[in-house]
Amino acid sequence: MPKIVDADQRRELVADAVFHVIAERGLTQASLRNVAQRAGLALGSVRHYFDDQAELMEFAFRVNSERIHLRALEKLEALEAEELPAEREALVEKCSGVLAELLPLDEPRRADAVVHMEFMLDARTNTLLSDAAQDDYRATGAVVGRVVLQLMESPLATKVLAPVDEAERLIAVLDGLSLRMVLQPAWSAPEHGLATLRRHLVDLITP
Amino acid sequence: MPKIVDADQRRELVADAVFHVIAERGLTQASLRNVAQRAGLALGSVRHYFDDQAELMEFAFRVNSERIHLRALEKLEALEAEELPAEREALVEKCSGVLAELLPLDEPRRADAVVHMEFMLDARTNTLLSDAAQDDYRATGAVVGRVVLQLMESPLATKVLAPVDEAERLIAVLDGLSLRMVLQPAWSAPEHGLATLRRHLVDLITP
DNA sequence: TCTTTTTTAGCACAGATGTTTCACAAATAC
DNA sequence: GTATTTGTGAAACATCTGTGCTAAAAAAGA
Numbered sequence A, B: 001m002p003k004i005v006d007a008d009q010r011r012e013l014v015a016d017a018v019f020h021v022i023a024e025r026g027l028t029q030a031s032l033r034n035v036a037q038r039a040g041l042a043l044g045s046v047r048h049y050f051d052d053q054a055e056l057m058e059f060a061f062r063v064n065s066e067r068i069h070l071r072a073l074e075k076l077e078a079l080e081a082e083e084l085p086a087e088r089e090a091l092v093e094k095c096s097g098v099l100a101e102l103l104p105l106d107e108p109r110r111a112d113a114v115v116h117m118e119f120m121l122d123a124r125t126n127t128l129l130s131d132a133a134q135d136d137y138r139a140t141g142a143v144v145g146r147v148v149l150q151l152m153e154s155p156l157a158t159k160v161l162a163p164v165d166e167a168e169r170l171i172a173v174l175d176g177l178s179l180r181m182v183l184q185p186a187w188s189a190p191e192h193g194l195a196t197l198r199r200h201l202v203d204l205i206t207p
Numbered sequence C: 001t002c003t004t005t006t007t008t009a010g011c012a013c014a015g016a017t018g019t020t021t022c023a024c025a026a027a028t029a030c
Numbered sequence D: 001g002t003a004t005t006t007g008t009g010a011a012a013c014a015t016c017t018g019t020g021c022t023a024a025a026a027a028a029g030a
Helices: A007-025 A033-040 A043-049 A053-081 A088-100 A107-125 A126-154 A163-183 A192-207 B007-025 B031-040 B041-048 B053-081 B088-102 B105-123 B127-153 B161-184 B190-205
Strands: none
Touching: A007 A033, A007 A043, A007 A107, A007 B007, A033 A043, A033 A053, A043 B088, A053 A088, A053 A107, A053 A126, A053 B105, A088 A192, A107 A126, A107 A163, A107 B031, A107 B105, A107 B161, A126 A163, A126 A192, A163 A192, A163 B088, A163 B161, A163 B190, A192 B161, B007 B031, B007 B053, B007 B105, B031 B041, B031 B053, B041 B105, B053 B105, B088 B127, B088 B161, B088 B190, B105 B127, B105 B161, B127 B161, B127 B190, B161 B190
16 A cells, blocks of 8 residues: 555664764754754654654664664673683683773764763753663663673682672773763774773783 | 943853753753843843853853862862871872862762763864863863872882873773763762772772 | 943844644555 | 555744844942
């Protein structure tokens, strides 16, 4: 009967336009009109797939959050599946590889991190995004927590760690690095941030 | 001749209104009208003291940034003036006292931190705020850097530290903690964040 | 009291935004 | 082919925004 257009694919296309607008001009500029133009659609088309602006924004937020965490989870599950490296260096390399998916180390991840920051900050005052923000907190908490557990399970970890405390500190390091790298890329280059993360992980397992 | 009104005082009053609006409803709601209403002034009055919205925002940003850093600098200079504590615990206590001024540990500091975050993130895409953001980066870099130097000067510091690297990591911890405490106060209580900061400082000077 | 200067208040305009509504185009099923 | 369902596009509306402009009010000097 109808014209066939994959609705889910269309929604993701619009979400991608949201990401581009936010990355380039900030969340305040992510109006329906700007998003529609960036997506190459008419305003009415966008509104055909999203009843509300609120619905669009929550959808985009969740896509962004899931994209980031799925990337990290893939690497994490690979890490958990195989044997833990016997070398300190290799262990840190594996773990930092997982967590690096949360950092803006290249252009796509940078865009993701920017969008993520803007949404999280907006969720503070925008109650329509608070549920998605809660889910995001849980997701990163799970990823980081599981990485810390991997570190502790290794016989290389000579230090006795309090997993919850160290996970919290590690989350702070990640958030802080991400923020700096996003806002001040001139001073916080990708290799620089990654090196700081690696040093922190080394500190965790060497007394 | 004229009605006498202290212009500088008036500008600070308006800036305070900006802070309240941002803390309660976010930067996007900090319109001239909302700010004027919060300040108990007419729109025309606000515009009498600030030609532009841009001028108001940069002024508010700088007041916020200076307020935060001046608080920390006061404590820092007190720390640098007196003898370094001989007890490890006392040293960490002093240093964390300085850096705690950068964290949202009580309501006024929480409001400052929220406003600070919103401005910093906005400065990414708002070129009119980028100069103020640069000055802010330098200011926190100076404060944190001097604290790290204090830690290294103490004979209690058994570890040999790379000051620049550790300052960068410490800044990340502070930014990350601040972000978490601002966005997720339910999970990141003030005492909790302060404890994490203290643990990090202890880790810095104990091998 | 009158004058002068600052402060305050308000109106009006152009632009942008979310939303509603409606008409049209397109593609499939009969 | 025709009908029906879905997708697309545009116009219109109310609201909010920054800004320009004008006029009243207030306070200090003459």
